[in-house]
Amino acid sequence: MAFDLPARPALGRADLFVSPANALALAALDGWRDWPQGRMILIGPHGAGKTHLAHVWAAEADAVLVDSAALPGTDLDALAREAAVALEDADHLAGDAEAEAALFHLHNLLAERRRPFLVTASAPPRDWGLDLPDAASRMQAMPTARLEPPDDPLLSAVLVKLFADRQITVAPSLVAFLVARMERDLGTARALVAALDARALAQQRPVTRQLATEVLEDNG
Incomplete structure (x- = not known):
């Protein structure tokens, strides 16, 4: 019987691959002690690695990570007493009056309290559509660091790591084949490797270009 076991994403510093797509953003987060007023917004498209960088920064700064969906109703006074705070997907708060007021x-x-504050979002604050002028002005005054979509070296390194986590050895040519045909999205990379692993186990086949072609076509 084949078991398709879930693979938990590794989000530590040692698991972070640095490429031109994320090097500048990483450098900005590494310099968090010198942020203007201790604030920074990390901007990047979906699947670029914002969550991974936020986790790396949180470990460095002893920060509490908060998803934007959990912000309304949170004890803000208690949260602001933490050493630092990272708020993920803050652009999702737009249009919710309670959430915008909480922000x-x-x-x-x-x-x-001079606590460092990292915010992640997919676009600059001017594009979030915040209705509360005070919240919009505070966010727009924050400095920004930008993540670019994953480039070939980053996608290749991530794929190799994802396969290795599942104890699958693949040829470099297969990695290049996948990179040339997949969306430039780290979440897509995880889903693709999981799909390849599941089909290989179910059909008792090695992970080859033929198998990859079938999975890509089925998910295209």
């Missing part, structure tokens, strides 16, 4: 108050509390 505004959290920003102010962290500023008053």
Whole structure:
């Protein structure tokens, strides 16, 4: 019987591959002690690696990671007493009056207490569509670091690591084949490797270019 076991993403510093796509953003986060007013927004498209960088920064700064969906109803005073805070997907708060007010108050509390504050989003604050002027002005005043879509070296390194995590050895030519045909998205890379592993186990076949072609066509 074949078991398709879930693979938990590794989000530590040792698992971070540096390429031109993420090097500048990583350098900006590494310099967090010198951020203006201790604030930074990390901007990048879906699947570029924002969550991984946020986890790396949180480990370095002893920060609490908060998903934007959990912000409304959170004890903001208690949260702002933490050593640092990373708020993920802040652009998802737009249009929710309670959430936007919470964002505004959290920003102010962290500023008053001089706690570092990292925010991640897929676009600059001016494009979020925030309705609360005070929240919009606070976010737009924050400095930004930008992640580019994953490039070939980053996607290749991630694929090799994902296969190795599943104890699958693949030829470099197969990695290049996949990189040339997949979306430039780290989430897509994880899903693709999982699909290849599942089909290889189910059909008792090695992970080859033929198998990869079938999976890519089925998911295209």
